Amino acid sequence: MSRFPHVPREAVLKEDLLRGGLAFDDAALTDNEHGDVKPKSYFIFSFDHRTLPELGTAALRRPPEEIVLTGGPYELRRTVVSVRTNPSSPYRVGTDTDGRLRLFLDGRPIADVGLPPMPAYYRHTLANGKSVMEVAPTIQWGYLIYLTAFRVCQYFGAKEECQYCDINHNWRQHKQAGRPYTGVKPVDEVLEALEIINRHDVDRASQAYTLTGGSITSQVNGLAEADFYGQYAQAIEERFPGRWIGKVVAQALPRADVQRFHDYGIRIYHPNYEVWDKRLFELYCPGKERYVGREEWHRRILDSAEVFGPRNVIPNFVAGVEMAAPHGFTSVDEAIDSTTEGLDYFMSRGITPRFTTWCPEPTTPLGRTNPQGAPLEYHVRLLEAYRATMDAHGLSSPPGYGPAGPGRAVFSVSSFMDTLPSTDS
Ligand code: SF4
Numbered sequence: 001m002s003r004f005p006h007v008p009r010e011a012v013l014k015e016d017l018l019r020g021g022l023a024f025d026d027a028a029l030t031d032n033e034h035g036d037v038k039p040k041s042y043f044i045f046s047f048d049h050r051t052l053p054e055l056g057t058a059a060l061r062r063p064p065e066e067i068v069l070t071g072g073p074y075e076l077r078r079t080v081v082s083v084r085t086n087p088s089s090p091y092r093v094g095t096d097t098d099g100r101l102r103l104f105l106d107g108r109p110i111a112d113v114g115l116p117p118m119p120a121y122y123r124h125t126l127a128n129g130k131s132v133m134e135v136a137p138t139i140q141w142g143y144l145i146y147l148t149a150f151r152v153c154q155y156f157g158a159k160e161e162c163q164y165c166d167i168n169h170n171w172r173q174h175k176q177a178g179r180p181y182t183g184v185k186p187v188d189e190v191l192e193a194l195e196i197i198n199r200h201d202v203d204r205a206s207q208a209y210t211l212t213g214g215s216i217t218s219q220v221n222g223l224a225e226a227d228f229y230g231q232y233a234q235a236i237e238e239r240f241p242g243r244w245i246g247k248v249v250a251q252a253l254p255r256a257d258v259q260r261f262h263d264y265g266i267r268i269y270h271p272n273y274e275v276w277d278k279r280l281f282e283l284y285c286p287g288k289e290r291y292v293g294r295e296e297w298h299r300r301i302l303d304s305a306e307v308f309g310p311r312n313v314i315p316n317f318v319a320g321v322e323m324a325a326p327h328g329f330t331s332v333d334e335a336i337d338s339t340t341e342g343l344d345y346f347m348s349r350g351i352t353p354r355f356t357t358w359c360p361e362p363t364t365p366l367g368r369t370n371p372q373g374a375p376l377e378y379h380v381r382l383l384e385a386y387r388a389t390m391d392a393h394g395l396s397s398p399p400g401y402g403p404a405g406p407g408r409a410v411f412s413v414s415s416f417m418d419t420l421p422s423t424d425s
Helices: 009-020 167-176 187-200 225-239 255-264 278-284 286-291 294-308 332-347 365-369 376-392
Strands: 066-071 076-082 091-095 101-105 108-114 144-150 208-213 245-250 268-271 316-319 354-357
Touching: 009 066, 009 076, 009 091, 009 354, 009 376, 144 187, 144 225, 187 225, 208 225, 208 268, 225 245, 225 255, 255 268, 255 294, 268 294, 278 286, 278 294, 286 294, 316 332, 316 376, 332 376, 354 376
Parallel strands: 144 208, 208 245, 245 268, 316 354
Antiparallel strands: 066 076, 066 108, 091 101, 101 108
């Protein structure tokens, strides 16, 4: 914080919590779907530093989906942080002697902790007994409905899966634990869950939905990727026209498929490029490299801007994998230079990438060799580089992420929104 005084303190702490996770005292865990605190939904990846069987009580009583930090010695403004469980983290959520929930660092209290209240819509089930949390969980303090329509990825096994991704393992571990975990979500179930959300979200906290899941290289239920994910948007927009901003995270598809996404009613497209460096992309994303190829992937991102408009094409990258051993950059300077080159490439064309902070999940190849993740310095300098590149190209915070600015942002899996100038939506 003292080395980077112009980066909000909140963002520094948030990045450290996201890259390394946090531990929970039993008193800070939830009562799953039967308590007053919104539990972690495991909406796509595990985002944990241990497998479920290694989490102890936190596997039986889930941690909260997110926490909100305020106050403490750093006088933190309200900061929403996605929960990544790590029993070995120096950060721990527990109660102090007054019974108040606090965040401790090496035993020293550093922030007050607020927990997300159980939303009214999570207290209802679908007619078939499935929970809303399973079919249509919300994250980002209720702003985003996260619809992982397809819970596995057809890039399968060591030669195809992205080397930092545990989507397939997460599916397996939930199945093994006997948790409900729907592989392909029926459209009717999604609509029913949204109906419940729409009815009970009286404050209209939910503003957007994301359709996503694993890549589809052949078909699911007879449909290729654009039509598979598009069918949900079509049904949602027919039933609830314009109620939410429709977003899709999918592969960089050929232009005709991208047009279909748009025709189905999707307004924001996330064709994630994952990591900028050519060598690292080839090593880390062997499936994407083989089926599509990095140059074609980038070309398709640019093409999609003609369909959606450049502001509405927001490709993600996984911040930190650039520095993963044994193939990644060994110096923060090199990693930041490379990532900034990618930001420049897209931002100079009006496309605003965004990033999630890498969580080195233990069942992934990169997580296994890098359990500590990337250095905090990388993550903090990336926040600087991101904002500087955005300013250089005259861009502002991307649409569909809620308010920007310290004390206001709700985007919970990286702090890029916490570091940008304040906006209301
Ligand atoms: S394409 Fe890669 S990152 Fe996306 S779900 Fe498949 S393996 Fe994971």
